Amino acid sequence: MSDRLFKDRRDAGRALVGPLEQYRGREDVIVLGLPRGGVPVAYEVAVGLGVPLDVFLVRKLGLPGHRELAMGAIASGGVAVTNDHVIRGTGVPAEVVRRVADEEGRELLRRERAYRGDTPMAEVTGRVVIVVDDGLATGASMRAAIEALRNLGPAWIVAAVPAAPRSTCQELRREADEVVCATTPAPFFAVGQSYWDFRQTSDAEVRELLADARRRQSVQRPSEVSLIRSAALPVSDGVPADDALDRLVGGARFVLIGEASHGTHEFYAARAELTRRLIERKGFCAVAAEADWPDAYRVNRYVRGRGADPTAEAALRGFTRFPAWLWRNADVLDFVAWLREHNDRAGDERAMVGFYGLDLYSLHASIEAVISYLATVDPAAAARARERYACFDHGDAREYGYTAAFGAGASCERQVVEQLVDLRRHALEYARRDGMIAEDELFYAEQNARLVHDAERYYRAMFGARTSSWNLRDRHMADTLTALADHLTRQRGAPAKIVVWAHNSHLGDARATELAARGELNVGQLVREQYPGDSRLIGFTTYTGTVTAADDWGAPADRKQVRPALPGSVEELFHEVGQKEFLLTLGASSSAAEALRSARIERAIGVIYRPRTERQSHYFRVRLADQFDAVIHIDETRALEPLERTARWESGELPEAYPAEV
The missing domain is CATH 1.20.1440 (de novo design (two linked rop proteins))
Structure with a gap:
C-alpha cells in the first residue's frame, strides 16, 4: 500500500507483521527497536513473529555549534563509527571528538540502564536482525543504526518501518540487506502525519514493553530443533529404509536427487544406492545426469553392451573436460559397473536401464x-x-x-x-x-x-x-x-520413469530460493511445473568435513576442509539436532515442514570452494520446505575420490583458523 493512517504505533507494528511473515518463529531472528518511538512498533512485530525483542540505541556525535552535522555515532554493544569526511573537512580536533563521544556515551549508558537494567544486550552475531523504527524522514537514524550493527556481525539486516518516503526506502536498500516500508505516502511531509495518535513514547513504556516481550518468550513453544528431531527418519549411509523410500516416491515418474557439493563421497554413494533401489523396486529405466550428452552416451552404450569399451573405467574416459572428477570418481565407477551387470541380467534390450547426460x-x-x-x-x-x-x-x-x-x-x-x-x-x-x-x-x-x-x-x-x-x-x-x-x-510402450542426478541448486525448486528474485529458474522448478504431482525433489546437506574442489575454474582438484556451517543456516540447524544423519520428508502434514518454511541460508559448493569468502560465495537464501520434497542430512562427510588421485589431492589441505574471514 502507498498510504494508510495508523491508529497508533502499536497498530503500525501489527501492519508490519504480514510483510515480515517469512521470519515467523525462527530461532535465528531478533527484532531491535530504535528508542523510543520505534519500540512500540517493534514490540508488535516481535510478538506477531514470535521472536525476541531488544532495543538498539544510537547516539549521534554532533559537531559543536552545528549539532545537526554528525561527526559519527556510538551505539549499543560498544560500537563507535566516525564520519572522517566531516571531521577532516571541519578540522575539529581529536580531543573535541573524544569529549563529545564521552558525553554521548554516558547518555547512551544511562538510557540502556533505564530500559534494560542490568540485562546485557542480546547477541546479534550471525543472526537475522530486524531493525524497527516508527517511520523515516531522511533515514539518518536508521542508516546510523545499520552502520553500527554491521560491526557486530549479523548475518542479515532488515530495516522495517510503517511509513517513509519512497525515495528514502530506495536509498536505504544500499545499506540494509532488505527494506520493508509498509506505506510510502506521497507527498510525504512528516512521520507523524501517518498516525492518529503520535504522542511521545515514555521511558516507562519502553521498559514495560521489553519486560512483557521477555515474559512472552519465556513461555516455551516447541523449538525448531525439537520439531525436526521428532520428524527425523533414520538412514544408513544416507539411505532410508525401503518402506520410507516407497512412501516418499509413491508413483512419481521423476525423482530428482541433488547434492550440496560436486565433490562429496556420501552424496554420490547414497544417491547411487537410492537409484539402485528405484531401478529394482520401482521400475525406473534411466539415469539423467548433469553431464555432457556425448560423454554420458558413451557410458550408456557400455551399460547396454553396445560400446567398444571393455570396462566401466574405460567407458568413463570420455569425461576429460574440467572438472573430470565429477564423473570420473570411485562412486560413479561402482555404479556404472553395477548397471552393466544389471542390464546383462535383464537380457531384453527394452528392459535395460540407460545412462544419459543433460548438460x-x-x-x-x-x-x-x-x-x-x-x-x-x-x-x-x-x-x-x-x-x-x-x-x-x-x-x-x-x-x-x-x-x-x-x-x-x-x-x-x-x-x-x-x-x-x-x-x-x-x-x-x-x-x-x-x-x-x-x-x-x-x-x-x-x-x-x-x-x-x-x-x-x-x-x-x-x-x-x-x-x-x-x-x-x-x-x-x-x-x-x-x-x-x-x-x-x-x-517401452509405458511411461518412462527417470532418476535425475544434479546439484541442489539445479534440482531444488528455484521459486523457493533467492534465485527467483534474480529472475532465475531451474530444472526442479520446470519439472514440477511440467509434471505436477509426478516428481520428487530430494536434496542433501552437510555441516562439515572434506570436499574435492578446486580453487579456480580449470585448477587441479584439491581435498579441502569444509568449514562448519554458518549461524542461521539450514546446515547449522540440522547439526543442532544432534544426529549423525537423518531424512526429513517435507510434505504438508510434516511438523518439520512448518519449521523449515521460513527463509534461511543454505550452503552450495560447486566445483570451486572458496572458504575465505564463505558467505558471499557459497550461501543463498531458501525456504527449504518449498525447495525440496525431502532432504537427507549427513552431519560430517568426506571428499569424493577421483579416479586420478594426485599427490596434491592425497596430501589434502591443512585445517585453517576459523573464522578468519567470511
Missing part, C-alpha cells in the same frame, strides 16, 4: 557426433553438416561466444538452426534403418544437434546477463529430460 557444454564433441552419425547413414547430409558447422572452427566455445556476443566475429545461429531442421526433416527415413538401435542412434544424433543449437545461444549469452545464460542452461537440461522421457516412453 550443454560439449559444443565441439556434439558437432563431431552429428557429423559421425550422418556419415554412416547419409554421407551427403554429413557434408552439409560439416560445411555448416565450419562456422565454429576458429577457437573454443568460449572464444566463439565472446566474439559473437560483442560483434567481433560472425554468429553461427543460422547454420545451427538449418542443421537441426535438416536432421529432423530426414529423421523418419533414418529411423527405419535398423530397429531400436537405429532409433536410439538417431535420437542421440538429434539431441547432439539440438545441444549445438542451445550451446551456441548459451555461449553468446555468457557474456551478457548471468540470468540469461543460467536460464538457457537449465531450460536445455529440462527440455532434454522431456525429450528423453518421450523417447523412452515410445520405445
Whole structure:
C-alpha cells in the first residue's frame, strides 16, 4: 500500500507483521527497536513473529555549534563509527571528538540502564536482525543504526518501518540487506502525519514493553530443533529404509536427487544406492545426469553392451573436460559397473536401464557426433553438416561466444538452426534403418544437434546477463529430460520413469530460493511445473568435513576442509539436532515442514570452494520446505575420490583458523 493512517504505533507494528511473515518463529531472528518511538512498533512485530525483542540505541556525535552535522555515532554493544569526511573537512580536533563521544556515551549508558537494567544486550552475531523504527524522514537514524550493527556481525539486516518516503526506502536498500516500508505516502511531509495518535513514547513504556516481550518468550513453544528431531527418519549411509523410500516416491515418474557439493563421497554413494533401489523396486529405466550428452552416451552404450569399451573405467574416459572428477570418481565407477551387470541380467534390450547426460557444454564433441552419425547413414547430409558447422572452427566455445556476443566475429545461429531442421526433416527415413538401435542412434544424433543449437545461444549469452545464460542452461537440461522421457516412453510402450542426478541448486525448486528474485529458474522448478504431482525433489546437506574442489575454474582438484556451517543456516540447524544423519520428508502434514518454511541460508559448493569468502560465495537464501520434497542430512562427510588421485589431492589441505574471514 502507498498510504494508510495508523491508529497508533502499536497498530503500525501489527501492519508490519504480514510483510515480515517469512521470519515467523525462527530461532535465528531478533527484532531491535530504535528508542523510543520505534519500540512500540517493534514490540508488535516481535510478538506477531514470535521472536525476541531488544532495543538498539544510537547516539549521534554532533559537531559543536552545528549539532545537526554528525561527526559519527556510538551505539549499543560498544560500537563507535566516525564520519572522517566531516571531521577532516571541519578540522575539529581529536580531543573535541573524544569529549563529545564521552558525553554521548554516558547518555547512551544511562538510557540502556533505564530500559534494560542490568540485562546485557542480546547477541546479534550471525543472526537475522530486524531493525524497527516508527517511520523515516531522511533515514539518518536508521542508516546510523545499520552502520553500527554491521560491526557486530549479523548475518542479515532488515530495516522495517510503517511509513517513509519512497525515495528514502530506495536509498536505504544500499545499506540494509532488505527494506520493508509498509506505506510510502506521497507527498510525504512528516512521520507523524501517518498516525492518529503520535504522542511521545515514555521511558516507562519502553521498559514495560521489553519486560512483557521477555515474559512472552519465556513461555516455551516447541523449538525448531525439537520439531525436526521428532520428524527425523533414520538412514544408513544416507539411505532410508525401503518402506520410507516407497512412501516418499509413491508413483512419481521423476525423482530428482541433488547434492550440496560436486565433490562429496556420501552424496554420490547414497544417491547411487537410492537409484539402485528405484531401478529394482520401482521400475525406473534411466539415469539423467548433469553431464555432457556425448560423454554420458558413451557410458550408456557400455551399460547396454553396445560400446567398444571393455570396462566401466574405460567407458568413463570420455569425461576429460574440467572438472573430470565429477564423473570420473570411485562412486560413479561402482555404479556404472553395477548397471552393466544389471542390464546383462535383464537380457531384453527394452528392459535395460540407460545412462544419459543433460548438460550443454560439449559444443565441439556434439558437432563431431552429428557429423559421425550422418556419415554412416547419409554421407551427403554429413557434408552439409560439416560445411555448416565450419562456422565454429576458429577457437573454443568460449572464444566463439565472446566474439559473437560483442560483434567481433560472425554468429553461427543460422547454420545451427538449418542443421537441426535438416536432421529432423530426414529423421523418419533414418529411423527405419535398423530397429531400436537405429532409433536410439538417431535420437542421440538429434539431441547432439539440438545441444549445438542451445550451446551456441548459451555461449553468446555468457557474456551478457548471468540470468540469461543460467536460464538457457537449465531450460536445455529440462527440455532434454522431456525429450528423453518421450523417447523412452515410445520405445517401452509405458511411461518412462527417470532418476535425475544434479546439484541442489539445479534440482531444488528455484521459486523457493533467492534465485527467483534474480529472475532465475531451474530444472526442479520446470519439472514440477511440467509434471505436477509426478516428481520428487530430494536434496542433501552437510555441516562439515572434506570436499574435492578446486580453487579456480580449470585448477587441479584439491581435498579441502569444509568449514562448519554458518549461524542461521539450514546446515547449522540440522547439526543442532544432534544426529549423525537423518531424512526429513517435507510434505504438508510434516511438523518439520512448518519449521523449515521460513527463509534461511543454505550452503552450495560447486566445483570451486572458496572458504575465505564463505558467505558471499557459497550461501543463498531458501525456504527449504518449498525447495525440496525431502532432504537427507549427513552431519560430517568426506571428499569424493577421483579416479586420478594426485599427490596434491592425497596430501589434502591443512585445517585453517576459523573464522578468519567470511
